[in-house]
Structure formats: C-alpha cells, structure tokens
Amino acid sequence: TAAAALRRVRARLGYRWHLHRPLDEGLVVYCAYWGRGYACNPAALHARARELAPHLRGVFLVEAGQEHTLPEGVDHAVIGSPRYWKVLARAKYLVNNANFADAVVKRPGSVHLQTQHGTPLKTMGCDQSVYPVVAAQSGSFTRLLRRVDRWDHNLSANRHSTEVWERAFPGAYETLEYGYPRNDLLLTAGAREVAAVRRALGVPEGATAVLYAPTHRDHRTGFEPGLDLEEFCAAAGDDVVVLLRAHYFYDRGGRAGSGRVIDVTGHRSTEEVCLAADALVTDYSSIMFDYAVLDRPVVVYADDWEVYRETRGVCFDLLETPPGPVARTPGELAGLFRDGAFAGPRSAALRAAFRERFCAFDDGRAAERVVRRVFLGEPEEALPPVVPLAARTPAPAAVPFPRSAAPFVRS
Structure with missing residues (x-):
C-alpha cells in the first residue's frame, strides 16, 4: 500500500541520518538465515557474548511474525522497521550467517563477522557461476563481491572450508579457523x-x-x-x-x-x-x-x-x-x-x-574463541587452543554405538 511504501521510505531516510551519528561501541547486531529466527552460529555467539562480554548489548534481527522464536530476554528488531535501520547504522559489530541487505553500508570502525552456516560440499559464491541452474537464481555476482567487501572476519570450521571460502568469496577479510559456535553444544x-x-x-x-x-x-x-x-x-x-x-x-x-x-x-x-x-x-x-x-x-x-x-x-x-x-x-x-x-x-x-x-x-570452545578475538580484541595467542580430536568427548547418544577408530584406508 501507499502507506506502507511511505513507511519504508521514512525508515531508509532514517538510516541515512543515523549513519552520520557515532558508532555505538557497545552494540552488536545479529542475524541468522535472513531473519528466520534465533539460530545457528549467530545465536551461539549471542549466548556466549552475554557471559563473556556482558557490557555488549545484542539485538537480533527477525522477520515480522518470527518474534515468537526468540528466547525470553533477547532484544530484537523487526526487519524493515525504523529500529532495524537504526541499529544497522549504529552498531559497532554486525554478525550474520548469510548476508545483510545490499543497502547496508560498511562504516569505518565497524566490524562485520561472517559466520557462514555450513561446511561446503556444494558449490558456493563465485564457484556457482558455471552452473546455469544455480547461477540464474543467485543474482548478480558483482553485488555478491560488494557484500563480501564488507566482511572483516570470515569463520571457518576446517581447512577445507577455508580453501573453498577464499576461492568462492574472494576478499580482504581475515579467516578465523575457530570452528562453528553452534556445534559447541554437541x-x-x-x-x-x-x-x-x-x-x-x-x-x-x-x-x-x-x-x-x-x-x-x-x-x-x-x-x-x-x-x-x-x-x-x-x-x-x-x-x-x-x-x-x-x-x-x-x-x-x-x-x-x-x-x-x-x-x-x-x-x-x-x-x-x-x-x-x-x-x-x-x-x-x-x-x-x-x-x-x-x-x-x-x-x-x-x-x-x-x-x-x-x-x-x-x-x-x-x-x-x-x-x-x-x-x-x-x-x-x-x-x-x-x-x-x-x-x-x-x-x-x-x-x-x-x-x-x-x-x-569443532572442539566445544569455538564461540569462546570468536567472542574473545572479535568482541574483546584479545590476541590470537591468548585464545584457548583447539582440543585434539582424540581428546574430545562428544555428547553421549541415547543408543550407544562404537566410536570411530583409525581412519579407513581404501584397498
């Protein structure tokens, strides 16, 4: 409707105005799966930051109608609302497992953390360009690279992911090989x-x-x-x-x-x-x-x-x-x-x-490493070292089966 269109224009004008205000050093904006709710790596980081960095205020972005998916006590902003544009303009830290809207500006001094939302088997990013069915649905690769240019940090769960991300999402970001925070629970x-x-x-x-x-x-x-x-x-x-x-x-x-x-x-x-x-x-x-x-x-x-x-x-x-x-x-x-x-x-x-x-x-301490490095600014050498695979104890299964043994070698 005309009224809704007018509200959107006002919200966007408000965003431009808030961009001229100082960054809010204590504000972190989180978003997962384009606003589907409180999930994945952003949710795990939000929860851990409340423990390790209580001076930071987190705001989760959600689609209209998904507010009920948020745990009690989690502050939020509805995507497209005036507050949504305000927090995006003012936040020192912006955390996403997908991408923020193309209209979001990377402000000097702000920190964008791309957490990703899975280890890639399928092609991603620029690698999709040679597959017509996928490329037709992916939109402009030029816009994709502009979004990547906003990233300061890109999270990786393994060396395979690091190598794929660097090819599929070429950019000047720092790769953080810390594991996926969402998997700490496992x-x-x-x-x-x-x-x-x-x-x-x-x-x-x-x-x-x-x-x-x-x-x-x-x-x-x-x-x-x-x-x-x-x-x-x-x-x-x-x-x-x-x-x-x-x-x-x-x-x-x-x-x-x-x-x-x-x-x-x-x-x-x-x-x-x-x-x-x-x-x-x-x-x-x-x-x-x-x-x-x-x-x-x-x-x-x-x-x-x-x-x-x-x-x-x-x-x-x-x-x-x-x-x-x-x-x-x-x-x-x-x-x-x-x-x-x-x-x-x-x-x-x-x-x-x-x-x-x-x-x-993925050793159970990924979220801690990210919070301490990105939000608290601690040096790499001060972070908890990765626990070796053999020394980890995963959550027990209700129906236990034998754990994995030596790697299988094909004859």
Whole structure:
C-alpha cells in the first residue's frame, strides 16, 4: 500500500541520518538465515557474548511474525522497521550467517563477522557461476563481491572450508579457523540434555532415532522427501523411528508426522535435533559435517548423486570420501540398518577419516574463541587452543554405538 511504501521510505531516510551519528561501541547486531529466527552460529555467539562480554548489548534481527522464536530476554528488531535501520547504522559489530541487505553500508570502525552456516560440499559464491541452474537464481555476482567487501572476519570450521571460502568469496577479510559456535553444544551437552530433547521431540523410550535431513535441490520447486519414510521404518527394524528435518528453505511447511515418522523441521535448534538422533541419513546436506562432531553413525543416501553433481556442482567427490556407508536405493538403505552395517567397523573407520578432515576445529570452545578475538580484541595467542580430536568427548547418544577408530584406508 501507499502507506506502507511511505513507511519504508521514512525508515531508509532514517538510516541515512543515523549513519552520520557515532558508532555505538557497545552494540552488536545479529542475524541468522535472513531473519528466520534465533539460530545457528549467530545465536551461539549471542549466548556466549552475554557471559563473556556482558557490557555488549545484542539485538537480533527477525522477520515480522518470527518474534515468537526468540528466547525470553533477547532484544530484537523487526526487519524493515525504523529500529532495524537504526541499529544497522549504529552498531559497532554486525554478525550474520548469510548476508545483510545490499543497502547496508560498511562504516569505518565497524566490524562485520561472517559466520557462514555450513561446511561446503556444494558449490558456493563465485564457484556457482558455471552452473546455469544455480547461477540464474543467485543474482548478480558483482553485488555478491560488494557484500563480501564488507566482511572483516570470515569463520571457518576446517581447512577445507577455508580453501573453498577464499576461492568462492574472494576478499580482504581475515579467516578465523575457530570452528562453528553452534556445534559447541554437541560437545558440551550431557546425557540429561540428550534425554530432555528426545522427550521434547516425542522420541519413544528405547527407540533408535534416525535423523533424515535431505538438502535443497535447485532444479526442483518444492520439498520432496526423496524416500518413503514409513516404508523405510518398516524395512529397517521395529525399533527405528525417523526424525524428518527438511532444509530451512522449507521450514514454514505444513508437514505432519505420522506413525514412526516425527517431523522436526519446525524445531528451532538443528543442534538439539542432532543430539536427539542416534544416527543420521542424509544426501548432500552440510548437516553431515556437523553431525560428524558427535561421532555417531552417518549414512549417505545418494540416489541422484550424478544429477545433483551436474546441476549444483560440488567441491569434492562425496562418494569417494563419505562419512559412512553409501546407499543408492531404498532397499540398500534399509538393509544397512537391518543388518547393523550402518554402525559397523567399516562405518566407524570411514567416519574417523571424515572427522580428521572436517571436524578439526569443532572442539566445544569455538564461540569462546570468536567472542574473545572479535568482541574483546584479545590476541590470537591468548585464545584457548583447539582440543585434539582424540581428546574430545562428544555428547553421549541415547543408543550407544562404537566410536570411530583409525581412519579407513581404501584397498
């Protein structure tokens, strides 16, 4: 409407005015997934900053209608509102796992932290330019590079990510190889927290909870599970239940769980869902890298790998270096669970090699390192060193399986 348009113009004019005011040295603005709510690395940093840097005031940006997703006591601004533009103009620190609007100006003295929201298997950023289906949806790569130019720091969970980000998002930022703050919970939670999440999600006592988390496909227009989950449960074993978590692009859907399938897409925390699951089945979703932090069984269901590889593009051959067994058909997938191979010695060995490569910095103290380095200005040498992989104790699974052993070597 005309009135709404006038409000937007006034808000933007207000932004220009606030840009001439001094930076607020104690203000941090956070945003996750374009305002979908309190989630991911920005939420984990917000929570840790309240403990380690209580002098800082955090404001979380959310879409209109998503205010209810914020925990009690979290200050917020609705995207597009006058306060939204005010805090963006005045904040000393701006933290995002995606990107702020193109209109946001990088002010001298402000600090922009890009946290990312997953380890890349699929192509990202400028690497997408040679894949027509993805490039057509990505918009201008010139605008992308202008957004990257605002970054002062870019967070990485492993060396693989560092190398991909530097190619896909070329810029003058500093790379912080500190791990992902959102994954701290996967190492700090105990059996009590795991049991509480399982109860909250409705996982039956004694059940083996399999998290099924398929990724988004750019060549499709809506969510398709890609697998008959009730049929999978029936074939996999009497104790198996599935926790279905669709990609965040589809987190507003109206799917309802039935029988042995529990839809957990709407649960605020992906990390809590991971805690509740005894094993993961995914295709090409970056959740596999996060779930590997738990050192629990992972199965790759790659029924359309060739199509995905050609339409989206990938950074490495997942089928050559998977985090666990690979199934290409529903029957193969069910068979891995029915005979226990999903959690067998070969599965553990594959996972060990995968963890060595991709879980290097996720040791439970990532958020602390980021807060102390970025917000408190502490030097690199003063930060907590990364705990070696072998010395970490992930959150316990409700249904325990053998931990990973020596890395698997192909014959």
